[in-house]
Amino acid sequence: xxxxxxxxxxxxxxxxxxxxxxxxxxxxxxxxxxxxxxxxxxxxxxxxxxxxxxxxxxxxxxxxxxxxxxxxxxxxxxxxxxxxxxxxxxxxxxxxxxxxxxxxxxxxx
Amino acid sequence: xxxxxxxxxxxxxxxxxxxxxxxxxxxxxxxxxxxxxxxxxxxxxxxxxxxxxxxxxxxxxxxxxxxxxxxxxxxxxxxxxxxxxxxxxxxxxxxxxxxxxxxxxxxxxxxxxx
Numbered sequence: 576x577x578x579x580x581x582x583x584x585x586x587x588x589x590x591x592x593x594x595x596x597x598x599x600x601x602x603x604x605x606x607x608x609x610x611x612x613x614x615x616x617x618x619x620x621x622x623x624x625x626x627x628x629x630x631x632x633x634x635x636x637x638x639x640x641x642x643x644x645x646x647x648x649x650x651x652x653x654x655x656x657x658x659x660x661x662x663x664x665x666x667x668x669x670x671x672x673x674x675x676x677x678x679x680x681x682x683x684x
Numbered sequence: 685x686x687x688x689x690x691x692x693x694x695x696x697x698x699x700x701x702x703x704x705x706x707x708x709x710x711x712x713x714x715x716x717x718x719x720x721x722x723x724x725x726x727x728x729x730x731x732x733x734x735x736x737x738x739x740x741x742x743x744x745x746x747x748x749x750x751x752x753x754x755x756x757x758x759x760x761x762x763x764x765x766x767x768x769x770x771x772x773x774x775x776x777x778x779x780x781x782x783x784x785x786x787x788x789x790x791x792x793x794x795x796x797x798x
Contacts, residue, residue: 609786618774618789619728662727671718671743672776672787674727 578602579663584679587657593650595678597663600644606666608639610648612659613677619662622648653682686711690775690790697797703748703762705793707775710756715777717758718787719750722772734758770797 580598587593599608607626611619623630623637625646630637636649650657662677687710697703709715716735720728730743732750740750747766751759758775772794776787 616772616792616794618776618792621786621788624786671730671733672728674720674729676725676727 578665578673579675581661581663581675581678583676584681586681586683587650587653589655589682589684590652593648593653593657593680593682595648595650595661595663595680596645597647598645599663599665602643602665604643608637608643608646609664609666609672610635610637611662611664611672611674612657613662614659619674622661653680655682655684658682686777686788688775688777688788688790690773690793692793693791694794695796697765697795699767699797700764703760703765703769703795705760705773705775705795707758707760707790708756709758709777712756712777712779714755715779717752718776718778719758719760720774720776722774724771728774732760765797767797770795 578599578601607624609624610622612622613619622634623632625637625639639646658681660677660679662674664672664674689708691706718733719731721731722728732740732742734740734752737752737755748762772792774792775790778787
């Protein structure tokens with residue numbers, strides 16, 4: 576069972592920031608939050624991960640609330656190629672990643 | 685650099701036929717290996733994971749099995765496929781050590797059972 580909750584779908588205009596929310600209210604103190612995305616018919620692609628502090632890399636920024644019960648993935652300037660399903664994930668007890676249904680992001684011109 | 689391969693990319697098999705999907709990893713040693721399945725419109729579900737040669741753990745009961753004959757080879761098998769086995773099968777690897785456990789996924793195999 577997924578430990579995270581995400582909206583099923585979101586739209587974003589090309590060139591604008593895409594803000595993807597995720598609730599993980601049962602996350603434990605030492606669990607990381609991971610974000611992956613999956614473009615249709617491809618394997619999931621790692622985006623970013625974080626524990627407590629906000630993180631930024633060349634793909635995105637991750638904002639984690641102080642109580643760690645939710646986070647937001649930010650794509651600062653969305654392009655059409657960012658259209659994908661985005662998964663907010665925490666790690667299972669066996670080291671696996673527990674995927675929910677994710678958020679289907681549609682970037683529109 | 686590390687790479688992960690899966691084959692075949694697509695497969696159409698009749699019900700009751702056997703299955704063998706292969707996954708190999710290059711550029712790393714002693715990885716954790718995982719098999720996931722993604723049914724249409726659903727998230728990825730962990731099927732099997734392995735922490736070493738010959739060590740397989742199953743997450744869900746099913747008619748599938750997995751084997752790890754070599755350190756960087758992971759095989760998913762079935763003796764008799766069911767219609768419900770159709771889906772997108774993904775292999776992934778991660779390092780045993782380290783706190784991040786980032787998983788790297790292969791390109792996947794799309795299986796259609798008719």
